[in-house]
Amino acid sequence: MSAPVYVGISGWQRYLLEVAHGARQGMVAAGVRALLRVGAALYRAGLEAYLLGIKTGLISQTRAGVPVVAIGNLTVGGTGKTTAVMAVARQLQAAGLRPAVLSRGYRGRGTGVVSDGRRVLMTAQQSGDEPWLLAQHLPGVPVLVGKDRRRTAALATAQLGANVLVLDDGFQYWRLHKDLELVLVDALNPFDNGRVLPAGMLREPIGHLHRAQAVWVTHADLADEGTIGEAAARIGRTCPGMEITLTRHGPVRLRQVGGGEVELEVLRGARVVALSGIGNPASFEATLERLGAEVVPARFPDHHQYRPQELQTVALQAIETGAAALVTTEKDEVRLPAWRGAPPLWVLGVEMLDLGGKPPLLSESLLRRLRER
Secondary structure (H helix, E strand, O other), X not given: OOOOEEOOOOHHHHHHHHHHOOOXXXXXXXHHHHHHHHHHHHHHHHHHHHHHHHHHOOOOOEOOOOOEEEEEEOEOOOOOHHHHHHHHHHHHHHOOOOEEEEEOOOOOOOOXXXXXXXXXXXXXXXXXXXXXXXXXHOOOOOEEEOOOHHHHHHHHHHOOOOOEEEEEOOOOOOOEOOOEEEEEEEOOOOOOOOOEOOOOOEOOOHHHHHHXXXXXXXXXXXXXXXXXXXXXXXXXXXXXXXXXEEEEEEEEEEEEOOOOEOOHHHHOOOEEEEEEOOOOHHHHHHHHHHOOOEEEEEEOOXXXXXXXXXXXXXXHHHHHOOOOEEEEEHHHHOOOOOOOXXXXXXXXXXXXXXXXXXXXXXXXXXXXXXXXX
């Protein structure tokens, strides 16, 4: 892989990450690292106090009146929640249930119904890129956005007929009672450096996995067996008997913006610029490499709203490096300005699969648990 082209990544963010992970040395870095660890201790204390308030009933939780499935992660960044939500919603739908997806709608301007299961009622700018993508790929499943998921839960059940709710990025959402929690762990960076924010990338300590009933290890096809085995062993020690599934993001389609479908085989031997503003750009780039492409990464911040000049800068980079095309993700496509220039812009679609090539599934015992609720 060629060296990454960082466009729009702030220097201070990169510096703090390097300090937290020990890549920066010296007195100044040591001082900053100490401050980060003090901040992490305060963050953890506040988190534990909040969770204690929920456990003791001092902070109330709302019950939706139907089973609630939360899908989330322990770490900041991309673990594949959108594709996992699609997989779970489809399984619930196939089991004869009527799921609705509740999303926070990160950086979206709207609140309410993105899709009623028949029609998409918001633009990507109104809903945010991920809810809009879910609405496009989940026919028959209502998708709603709003910071207060107690309200969208009531709307989904009372007006849209949902009898089970799926919370997108819901492991850290505590104001709604949850019946089943699925946590995603990225095989490429399972638990970061083991520290919570801001001294590491953990939203919660690893021990908090005990709240979950299932763990899906994502990008398992891109990590070595030793890393996966160590992560699985750590999960097993923390939560004996935890249901663990190894998954991958399988490429299923490639198409050209402004054109038609493109065979995945066209990537074999081609040099391409991988344009992404997602939580885990390395996994996208590795997927392209496994398809045989020579990858030049162009990375932007997660959920980045692209400007025309930025796309032109990346296109110029592609021309200078002799790339045959720009390749981006379906999430990024909805945030890109119109493109009809050269080189061509291709969009890679992926779905979450187990290592056997089938959609990952919640176990029958967990489905039965939902029905009994």
